[in-house]
Amino acid sequence: MNYKGSCHCRGIAFEVEGDIKQVVSCNCSMCSRRGSLLWFVPRDSLRLTTPADRMGTYTFNKHVIQHRFCAKCGIHPFGEGTDPSGNRMAAVNVRCLEGVDFTAIPVQHFDGRSH
Structure with a gap:
């Protein structure tokens, strides 16, 4: 399925293809503060439909995930990094997707605070 997403002001907009089977709720210092479901x-x-220069980037801890956010409204629509096998991945905040009932999606809890 193809989804459209954006930050609050739509300065960062994107499309993402796939099936949402579950999301991750992480308790690390970053995720717990922003409340994203990944x-x-x-x-x-994931394909950006707006210019990449509208994004800000924040890294912390091991500096392996590029947390992307809108420099104008501050919303975090996704992050980028690699999985343990070295594959490029995106962590999409489903709260930024249009028409998705994120309350109906199974949530896996991840203890990022301990990693």
């Missing part, structure tokens, strides 16, 4: 997809499944 859907992991291959990075090639």
